[in-house]
Amino acid sequence: MELRQNIKIAVDAIVFGYKENSLNVLLIKQKFGVLKDQWALVGGFVKDGETLSTAVNRELAEEAGIKVSYLEQLYTFGDDVNRDPRFQVISVAYFALVNSTKLVVKADTDAEDAQWFPMHNLPQLAFDHSVILEAAKQRLKNKLSYQPIGFDLLPKEFLFSELENLYCTILEKEIDRRNFRKKILSFGIVEETEKFGSKKNGRPAKLFKFNKLKYNKLTKEGFFFEIYFA
Amino acid sequence: MELRQNIKIAVDAIVFGYKENSLNVLLIKQKFGVLKDQWALVGGFVKDGETLSTAVNRELAEEAGIKVSYLEQLYTFGDDVNRDPRFQVISVAYFALVNSTKLVVKADTDAEDAQWFPMHNLPQLAFDHSVILEAAKQRLKNKLSYQPIGFDLLPKEFLFSELENLYCTILEKEIDRRNFRKKILSFGIVEETEKFGSKKNGRPAKLFKFNKLKYNKLTKEGFFFEIYFA
DNA sequence: CTTATAAGCGTATCTTTTACGCAAAGCTAA
């Protein structure tokens, strides 16, 4: 079969990180090529014989040297034929989260500069990357309410106030501290440890951890994680 | 920039229809080519300069001659390099619904045979199409509970019992008739008409219709459609 | 006129959500 098709396929990753009440995205600035001196999402072309997953993971490793704690396909962007000025490129975007402890990226891996930007202070982005980023932000906001992905943004052990602030920050909403705690604890998938976290003032707080195994077990039994607040 | 990439990009559409307590999928059987005599999803390769949306709509028109009432991107399948035995093909799958009145497709549009199959009696499918179909079924089940897409499967005017049976059938779950009705009506997005539907026996039932405008308006104001039942 | 069948309305009970009050445990500074 002969098939002349000159469409190229790329993958892009939107990597979110959370630290000190701020949601951040990982962006890279290439020193050469068309993207020279422009901030862009981590990504690149898929190689022949490579799967989509392999491609994103490779780009994440090559361009940012980062290990993500959560990764899922977001959306495939191909309704703007001129999204790349060079030629027609379809981009399969992936949504990724990293543990806040890994938020300091070793920059300049190869020929790139990787840097975290707070969501409320973004630079100009290349191509249609701001559109893709907006879609990712929406996905994050939605998923936070019906899947326990917030834990992928926090360290293994965290304070309840950190979890609560994460929800408030990302959902851009006020949540009653006491009801939030009650709801989360009622699920039985977050357990308290013996350790205490350090804070400047106030009563010392216990560290908690997410029991993923228990979550998976409960999910199989029909449990449904859900956090909605007025 | 030189870029040798021999990956081809295709679109596939999973078209669902509902009629007489049965969820159906539209499949086509090509009379020529590699797919000769095999049932497959509607789909084909994207043409140069064509957007993804344009491609699906074109395939839907060409291969099935059908107008869908709902269309959204489902997922991009590209993690199995050999999903197509000829060469590496990445498929962007779309999820579509059609109004039950259009469920009789004018077959043999060109060189194909389009036919509706009930979900519980499917033929062998080409490629990885059964995997794609399974993903679509899951999407349908999920979305039904938090978006009013059920109406896209029914005629403009429908009986409450039809809507209820649609939910029971697709969710494969028993739902209390009276509570279901109460819940749906409480949203204020389904209105009763003056007309009555025809049924063999029992008390005659009013026809209802979905007020999409009102739904959109309410959604902007923060309304959230949600139907979960134990 | 009786029976069968599905539509349509109402209500009591149980569960969940929401809105707060308040005590406990540490830090800081007078």
Place this chain on the structure above:
DNA sequence: TTAGCTTTGCGTAAAAGATACGCTTATAAG
């Protein structure tokens, strides 16, 4: 040492929503 500030952690009353049904109404068939 103690008063004042801050954050954690627990509890509870009231409001809202979900669930489980009972019962009437309207038609067709026999």
